[in-house]
Amino acid sequence: MSAERNAPPIEGYEGLPVGTLQHRVRALTEEQMRDLIAYEREHADRPNVLEILTSRLTELENGAEPTEGDQSFHPETPEAPQGGSDVSPRGQGPRPKGDYQPGSA
Template structure:
């Protein structure tokens, strides 16, 4: 099954930490599809274990949460801002070493 047919968009690129909350939105059928895909591809122990545990919960009467599995949450990186945040206003005062040398530099006389 190609990744584009999975119940979670961009599944292969999701951080492991966000999968736990996202799989809670899936029903047993979608979760089984995702679990089969995981086992056939990356087969990450931690991910398989969480999915199997959630699948057991669903079979025992748990309901999918009402969240959106495609929602972008706190796990998504913030877009990069262009440019430097340093400016004349944020730079420190000029530092001039004393006339007899810098006492923290052992190569200069004291």
């Protein structure tokens, strides 16, 4: 292994969602993939992640080339919510609808 196994070749690897990881490994070389597979086996040893990593390594071994993907791309990061809140300005929940008045029968 060319690098210490305590440092995977992808920054923030441990916290990446699987979909993001699948995208990010496409930029790695065969050697980096082997390093990452060894790191994964020694640390989390997640079967679904190992399947993704070994599949990509096989693609590279069969002639695929690393891509120049954007390493900051996070497809599973949700966008910020849009719109307002139903909470009243006084923070007491939604305002009553219709003619209903709290405290009246």
